[in-house]
Amino acid sequence: MVNPTENESEERRYHRQKEDICNILFEMFLVLRFCFDLLIDKIFGFCYKLDKITKIVTKVSNPIVLESATTLARKIQKRELTSEEIVQAFIDRIKEVNTITNSIVDERFEEALKEAKQIDLDIASGTILEVDFREKPFLGIPFTTKESVACKDLAFTFGLKKRKGRKATFDADCVELLKKAGGILLGVSNIPQLNLWQETHNPVYGITNNPYDSSRNVGGSSGGESSIIAACGSPLGIGTDIGGSLRIPSFMCGIFGHKTTCNVVPIKGLTFRTGLEKDTMVVAGPMVKYAEDLIPFLKVLAGTNVEKLHLDKPVPVQKLKVYYVTNPKDPFISPFRDEMKLIFKRTVNHFKEICDIKPEGLHFEDLKYTTKLWKYWMSQEGSNFKNDINDRQGEVNVIWEALKHFTFGGDYTTATIFNLINSLMKKVDEKWAIETTNTLKEALLTKLDENSVLIYPSAPFPASYHHTALLRPYNFNLFAIWNVLKFPVTQVPMGLGKEGLPLGIQVVAAPYQDRLCIAVAKELERQFGGYVVPVPV
Known part of the structure; x- marks a missing residue:
């Protein structure tokens, strides 16, 4: 027996x-x-x-472009600088660097200068009062946004040949909000086709280069935006994010990017979005060089939803409970390299030193399913990629477009062909995807509350060479999981690595706790230096 x-x-x-x-x-x-x-x-x-052919951007000649938007707004109010001086400085900088970066693809420099001069006249005459500066926190400050965000009379092609020459007939809601806050639009920046890739390249405008090294990727889809901000050509940029689209470029170009809590910032005017969509993963959010600009910028973009975020509520960082995930164990993600591990470790160690409660490492098994989870939730966004990529004039034939691309050429990039082929793959089981997403979200929310954040890696390595994302396409999973879960995240620059390329980490919080991410971002900037100018000043 x-x-x-x-x-x-x-x-x-x-x-x-x-x-x-x-x-x-x-x-x-x-x-x-x-x-x-x-x-x-x-x-x-x-x-x-x-x-x-490797280049870096030219040396900064005018110190104005090194200032934060908040500082510049304060100097306009105190009459230490005029709006015209500031706008002209950034226009000059764009002209200096754009031949290298290929960031800005359409501009309104003449109109921007006229708007700046009028603001200066109104300040001088007393027409603009103290209350106007409070209601318009970016009065006289220039800004840019990506080409897929509608800006009246500027290019609105989404990188599609069929839309070449198309101009927007209205301003997206987020652009309108920033203009009402006093912002002056300079131009629009380059994107991947229809925004769906982690490198900024399309047949209408070509490829955008990293200001730290022109042979390197700037990320996508807000790659033109991150590139021009890092090169000091714009103090403020509106990015969008459905799978890391503002955080990937922010990481690769060493600036701050904040993915807001979903369904807070209005999305009308983002590509085909009408603003009537409900419960979407897509967000618009701030991209800046300095963390102090994030809160005032987010207040503007949130519009009538700003009260949901309690952005003025103090955050004593030393009282926060800090969690961290060193490695999500996702088999689709490249192994992490030493300099990324080191900067992550230094981040955790810093909070061990300053926080009353020591940081705690976590592991969530379901993080390894990001590829399938993001694919499922993208299928719930109410769009059809095969139709959208054809400017909604009927679905393209995937096999025919792939054959054309790899023989005599076509209208689409290799990345778009990859996405088209991926659209033919087997669909993700709906019941499994919903259950797994809910389980993961519930597990995270047992830890994340009104007084806690999660430190999460940004990438396995710094900005890679152009086109190499095609050979390791799923590293974006580190960003996309937070779109799936609809949590707010701040991408934080953490100085430069051994090759002079930006390093960084992500700070995650529970929904509507955006201020916690940003408070931690400010603390990390204070400790580690944050954004670094690509060239000697």
Whole structure:
């Protein structure tokens, strides 16, 4: 007769051995993946060195463009600077750097200067009073936004050949809000086709370059925006985010980007969005060089929803409960490199030193399913990629477009072809996706409340060479999971790495706790320096 205890022991032993084998195989896979990533970088790096075309942006000549938007607004109010001086400084800077970065694709410089001169006249004559500065926190301050955000009389092509020459006939709600707050629109910046890629490249305007190294990716889809802000061509930028679209570029270009709590900032005028959509993942949010601009900018963009965020409520950072996830164990993500691990460790150690409650490491098994979860929730956004990419003039034939692209060329980038082919893949099981999302959200909300944040990695490595995202397309999972869960996140710059490229981390909070992310971002900026100018000042 077999002893039940012995059976149980053998069963446990079997499962332990099976788990050990799986762990060994996974570790072997990670080693191979790490070597594969290094090989990609070596090959592309060698090719760029052969071409000898790598550039960085020119030295800053006017110190005005180094100031925060908040500081510049204060100087206009005190009459230390005029709006015209500031607008002209940023226009000049765009002209200096845009030949290298290819960030701004349409502009209204002449109109912007006229608006600035009128503001200066109104200030001088006393027409603008103290109350106007309070109601218009960015009075006289220039700003930019991405080309897929409607700006009246400026390009609105989404990077599609079929829309080449198309101009917007109205301002998106978020643009209108910033204009009402006194902002002066300078122009619109480059994007990937229909925003759906992690590199900014399209057949209408070409590719956008990283101001720290022109051979490197700026991310996407708000890549033109991050590039021009980092190059000091704009103090403020409106980005959008449905899968990391403002945080990926902010990371790669070393600036602050905040993905707001979903359904707070109005979305009418973002590509095909009408503003009537409900419960969407897409958000519009602030992109800036300095953390002090995030709260006033977010107050403007939130409009009538601003009270939901309690942005003026004090946040004593030392009293926060800080959690962290070092590695989500997602098999689709490249292995993390040493400099990314180090900056993450330094971040956690800093909060160990200053917080009353020591940071706590967490692990959530369901984080490894981001690829499938994001794909499912994208399918619930009420759009049809095969139709949208054809300017909603009927679905494209995926096989035909792929054949055209890889033979005699077509209207779409390789990234778009990748997305089209991906649209043919098997759909994600709805019941599983909803249950897994809810389980993960509930698990996180048992930790995240009105007094806690989560530190989360941004990327396995800094900005990579152009086009290499095609060979490792799922690293964006580190960003996309927070769109799935609809949590607010701030992308925080953490200085430069060994190759002079920006490093960074993400700070996550529970819905409507945006102020916590931003408070932690300010603390990290104070401790680690934040944004670094791409060239010697």
